[in-house]
Amino acid sequence: MQMLESLLSFLVHIGYLLTDPIGLLVLFGSVIMGIIFGATPGLTATLGVALLTTLTYGMNTSTAMIALMGIYVGGVYGGSYTAILVNIPGTAASAATAMDGYPLACKGFAGRALGLTTTASAIGTFIGMFFVITLSPVISELALQFTSFEFFLLALFGIIISGSLTSPDLVYKGWIAGFLGLFLSVIGRDSLQVYPRFTFGISQLDSGIEVVPVLIGAFGIPQIMSVLKDNFSVTGMKSIGKILPDFKTIFKHIPVILRSSLIGVGIGSVPGIGEDIAGWVSYGTAKRASKHPEEYGNGSVEAVICTETANNACIGGAMIPLLSLGVPGSPPAAMLLGALMLHGVNPGPMLTFENPEFIPNITAILLLASVAMWICGMLLAKQFVKVLRIPTSIFMPIIGLLCIIGSYAIGLNEFNLYLMLIVGVIAYILTEQGYPIAPLVIGVILGPMCDENLRRALMVSQGSFAPIFQRPVALILFLVIVATILSSTGMFAKVKEKFSKK
């Protein structure tokens, strides 16, 4: 019954959005911006969402969401342009696409590859959207049974799993980044006793650190520095030719599309893990299941379809924990959470009660964004390629300027700029040392949830941790956290080896 109500509300929202010309204009504009951000090496969907957040501050929540979801969907898809045409993925999400997209372009099928990725991305987003509308209300309902212990463990799980899976070097570097993010989140007066923690007498730190400037600093500044350091520019681009959707090939690969979508949604719903991992996992699975694995890496159409479906389905997956639990499923979703907070929307189990129209509205936007992305991809691909010819040394300083004015505009506070630069420089140093940034950001975002729920839970249990072992969900989360930590140690590998020998 509730699902039917959601579906009805979803259809009403689609009708409303289709009859709103300003909304449609914002949608197409933001999707185009997203594709440009995604296609340009050095710019990411996360950075696009971060910068647009500051521009949507004055808009109403619905229009702001149209803009942010549009740039998110466009950004994840846009990465495939440079992946196919130059063998350099515009975003990490399309790194797997480059493996077969570029060989296809070398064979003279760049237009066909782009047509397939555009259609596959749209289908992936659509399937992800289906899971948002069906699963989010169910998970929210379940989450209502959660107590503070479960929320504390959920936040901790988000940080640990994101640290484990995103670390490019040693696993515990991801956890260190998560702990650093948690530390940033405790700065300011605590919510229970209003005691100033690590404020060093600076009055601007009393209310805690502003999330949006920290996120802009963490995602934007390191990107600007590393791109300008290498002075990278896009050269040797393959010609596109005619772009066709090639529905026949798409229909032939429906099982691959469905499997990749499920992988995308599943990976997206794990806190803090982004579209890049979805792309690679889907690629690996499709290769193992393929009848022609030898074609992979030499221009396999199936490979291009599976990676692009998975990374776009990941968007829907990332939205599920964000909307139902308040835990972002990917770095751009973390940025979206910051934007939602700015607009006074608090995602979590109470969202369906406080704002029952919000989830159907988001899913309607997601559907229209996938359609807008498909239209723009089919009609404007050649124009996007022209934009790629702009040297990075020209647009990166402009991005820097937007980071600055955006961070300032959030609270009209110069202190936000200091914060942005300091966090940005630290994030750059950490990136250079092999630390991932996603757990740091997840730590900053989930820190307050962790702090408040831990203390509240212990207050209720009079300082006892026993409820963790008495409540099934808490126990499962606890065991998953322990298993995640143990599986990353050498001890686990030794035990596994012993068992496999037996």
Place this chain on the structure above:
Amino acid sequence: MIEDKVTMRKRDFITSLILICASIGILIGASRMPMKGNYGGVQNVWYVSPALLPIIIGIGLLILSCILLINSIVSKGARGVIDDVVAFVSKKNSHTTSTSDSVEVSKKLARQISQFRVSIVVLVFFILIFLLIPRVDFLISLIFFLLSIMGMFYLNQATLFRKAGRLLIAWTLVLCSIAWSNLDILLVQAFEFSLDIIVFVMTVSIYIVLRKEAIKDTETKKKLRIVLLLSIAVPVIVTAVFRYALLVPLPVEGLFFDRICNSIYYALR
């Protein structure tokens, strides 16, 4: 790849030491927070204390940093750092450079160039955010920012980087001494737009350095024209959108934004 791992472990050794110090700092800070007694009308017990999460963070960070330190020692990162220090000191004493490791030298040079480029970016951001935005007209500050970064990186010439870099350092010292001696307050009292004019001069000086390099060939000249156009047009458009469309008051509206842009805008309105 193996070489990269070795470099990473060397860096891990240094980072782990910094992180150990930071985690001890967090634990010391947390130990000063109320753990018992009464604060803000709340009777404290350890599990309600504001120190609870910082203690967990401090301990967690300390354990992980120690693991990182041990790993770097085991994988010879610490040894590498000590060897580097010894080699640096001995080279300094003997004033000789080994010619056998020319690959290593060229790698080191490339790394130094990268570091220099990053330092320039950080320096320009520092000038803009800490020195200009709180004091100087926002529009001219942004023009300076874009002209410096875009000019240096788009023209991309080693001599230009050296000359403009030196000029930027000199201007940073001037601006820092003005800010720290509170001379800026006196200057503004004497003439409202004096700081705006100083930054305008600074921007022009950067342009002159760029121009001197650019006149050497037509391609670079064309590039400089693009840089100049974008450095002026982008800040004007962005500030106008934020100020007039999004109604965001700019940090400082001085000689350029208040007297020129505002005058034009209100005259047209």
